[in-house]
Amino acid sequence: MGIFSNQKLCLGVAFAALFGVTLTGSYLRTRSQSISYAQSQLQTKNKNQLKNQNSVTETKTSLQLAANYQNSLTVNPVSTINSNQQEKDTAQQKSLSKTYQVIDELKRNKFKINGDRVFRTGKLPRTKVDLNQSDLLTVLLNTRKYFQEHSDADPDVQRTGILGTQGVTIPDVLKTLDFMIATLRQDIANGRPTRLQDPNFINKHFRVIKWSAYNPKNLRRKNLRITKYAVFSHSGSRRKTSTYNTPIYSLKDELATDKFYKKYTKQQVLSGIYERGGKEFGKVEPLAYLTREGLEEALMQGTILINFPDGSQAFFNVDRNNGIPYVKGLKRRAQKRYWYFRQVDAIKGYGHEINAKISVKPGVTFAGDVLNVGLGKIIVLEYNKGGRRRLKMGVLADTGGAFLPNLYQLDFLAGIFPNRQKFNENNRRLPTYAKAYILVKK
DSSP: OGGGTTOOOSTTHHHHHHHHHHHHHHHHHHHHTTSOHHHHHHHHHHHHHHHHHHHHHHHHHHHHHHHHHHHHHSOOHHHHHHHHHHHHHHHHHHHHHTEEEEEOTTOOEEEEEEHHHHEEEOOOOSSOEEOOHHHHHHHHHHHHHHHHHHTTTOGGGGOOGGGGGGTOOHHHHHHHHHHHHHHHHHHHHTTSOOGGGOHHHHHHHEEEEEEOOBBTTBOSOOSEEEEEEEEEEEEOBSSOOSSSOEEEEEEOTTTGGGOGGGGOOHHHIIIIITSTTSTTTTSEEEEEEEOHHHHHHHHHHSEEEEEOTTSOEEEEEEEEEOSOOOOTTSOGGGOOOOEEEEEESSOBOOOSSGGGOOBOOTTSEEEOOTTTTOTTOEEEEEEEETTEEEEEEEEEEEOOGGGTTOBSEEEEEEEEESSHHHHHHHHTTSOSEEEEEEEEEO
């Protein structure tokens, strides 16, 4: 049956067969008119037999082709399995992209956490944001300058950290700093309160990311712990006296390259190894002398303001340490970590070396986990004091050993105080725990 040999469409096979049979019958009827009735009857009989035989063949062929076509439309069970597996793989990849490996000060892996456990989309309440415009601008400018001038030498600030699970990149951080700097400059130049105090302005122009505390030892608490640090002004002396008998030392750059200072604990340093007759005499320089308690305050806070007997005063900031990590929960006099100092011109925050440290201001600076949360993040705290809701803004521009790692705490730079009593009195106005938000420019 030549009509089937050139078929193009499988579904049309059955229809083509029936059409061919109809044409054949018509053709035979036309020819029967020119021959005898008997011949016509015989031919018709023969043709009908042939037609019946062909119909059976055509039907079988059509059914087979139709079955083949139907099979071609049927979803392969293996394809279904593969599709389901792809969906599972995609879901797993998304889950993995939300997983962050938390590291400590020595870059050792500590634990993994899903970023959605710590962060989610939020919104600032309709409360005026508390901030000092000029001080905030100073810290923003100095933090932005650090990224610009020291990113190559300090790869830690190029880490996206845990906020990478929320799609926040280093360019996003820089864009946020730039926008805030431009806004503050415009507002200050126009002599008006900055728009950054308006929660509606912030909600419009920034992604507001709510930060829930994650402490592996206390998973129930969601608000961040807000500790406070300060610069204490202490009386001291340029030379050793019976009262001021505990030195703060500075490393001599030309002698510090062999890292000799990393061999000694705080207790060994204070035993006199750098004093005349000590085994390392001459390798460091005494900058000033404090009381023993004054030294512990300087080591804990990172910066100290020393008032000298001649009426002068100077800031001293931590420079390099002996490489021994701070131990949480250990009393400070028992800590083996020791810091060497440098005289500086302002309160200093984060920096990979002393000459690069960010100059910061009280009231708008937070210390936190720079490795895992990241330098330059804009923080807004929400808390209640005196029956009123309050918002306070600052920049994550400092760090410390207690924050590596730490996803549940921030340290607020409260100010300069003559003693701990005044410091504690000031802290009564500040929260112990607070909701925290991170702002990222849209």
